Amino acid sequence: MKKENDILKWFNRELSQQDIKDLKQSEDLDTLEKIKHYSSQLTAPKIDAHQALNAFKQQNKTKPESKVISLNFKTVFKVAAMVIIMLGASYFAFFNTTKNFTTDIAETQSLRLPDNSEVILNAKSSLTFNKKTWKDTRDLTLDGEAFFKVEKGQKFTVNTDAGIVQVLGTQFNVKERDNYFEVICFEGLVSVTHKNKSVTLAKGKGFKVVNNTIELIDNTNNSPSWTKxxxxxxxxxxxxxxxxxxxxxxxxxxxxxxxxxxxxxxxxxxxxxxxxxxxxxxxxxxxxxxxxxxxxxxxxxxx
Incomplete structure (x- = not known):
């Protein structure tokens, strides 16, 4: 009963005399009386202080210590994107050493190789080579038709699906289309290998395979007609x-x-x-x- 009176006294003390006067003069007088009535019936819960202290200590012993780390996901994504871009740039700079040249329909293209050799690509053709290993092995792959003016130096090799052409320094034309393979030498000597069979072509000579039929041909032109x-x-x-x-x-x-x-x-x-x-x-x-x-x-x- 003493605790209930203490609560009521606290309630009355918190309200100043002016507040009570104002409430009595307002329409909230009934509300005040209800609050006073119900507060007089409040019963404070019984708490065993020693038991509560022991429970708190036991909880702290069994609960593992945890740390909360706040992450800014926008920052994380930005950093990840930068890392991916840097890795991609490194890959293309150090590992992607393949050079690729292509022509479309009704298009020709002239280009210079790392050794200053000249190549003219005919329409709908492609040429690829590894620029990193070019000084040691002048190897390239042709799909279509191209005219080569090769600078003297190491062995120069043109790979096609139909055969392989090798020279040291000369001018020649290679044409590789569906069911058609042709090599014509315009200067120097050219070695052609087709299905494990090799032939050497001098200036003015050509090698042609149409529908698997091999034919040696003569040529009197100084350059391929398609370059004109x-x-x-x-x-x-x-x-x-x-x-x-x-x-x-x-x-x-x-x-x-x-x-x-x-x-x-x-x-x-x-x-x-x-x-x-x-x-x-x-x-x-x-x-x-x-x-x-x-x-x-x-x-x-x-x-």
Whole structure:
């Protein structure tokens, strides 16, 4: 009962006389009376001080000490991104030593190799080599067609899917397309290896493989005709000529009742589509029609 009176006294002491007067004069008088009534019924909980102290000490003994570390995730992500960028830059600087050159349809490209050798890439071709090992082994890989003017020095090797070409210092042309492989020497000596068979070509000589048939050919030109914006053929199947027309003019050629295995000898220009088509179709007595980027070859009918 003494504890209850103490609580009530505390309550009355906390309210100043002016507060009580104000409350009595306000509409909250009933509220005040209710608070006084209910507070008189409050009973303080019984607490065993010694037992509480022992429980607190025991809790501190069994609870492991923990540390709370606050992380700023934005900072973490920024640092991680910087590390990834630095590692990527290091990789490309020290490990990615491959040089790659490519040409698109109707495009040629001239380039210089690390030893100052000159290469001209024909349309739709690619050339790759390792610049780190170039001084020791002048090796490169060709997909398509290219003309090489090689500086004298270590052995120079051109790798293709159809064969390998090796020289010391010379000028030569390599053409590797679907079912077609051709190497022509314009200066010096060229060694060609195809399916474990090797042949040496002197100036004016060529090596050709069409549909797995090997043929040695003669050449009287000083450079490939395609470097002068022309494509020349000597007894070449029409399907190979059609493929070259498509590469040089970015067109699609369809055939109707035409024998694409018939042989063609001649030249077409890279500068005028109609002139080029006439150069191919007239000797073979073929007609053609153009619709957008599609050209159709069909059998010529005499009137």
């Amino acid at each position: 914006a022309e494509s020349s053929f000597n007894n070449i199947e029409l399907n190979q000529v059609i493929a070259e027309l498509e590469r040089q003019y970015d067109i699609t050629i369809e055939v109707e009742s035409i024998d694409v295995s018939q042989l063609f000898t001649g030249t077409f220009t890279h500068n005028n589509l109609n002139t080029a088509l006439l150069s191919v179709t007239i000797p073979l007595k073929i007609s053609y029609k153009i619709k957008g980027s599609t050209v159709t070859f069909y059998k010529y009918e005499e009137k």
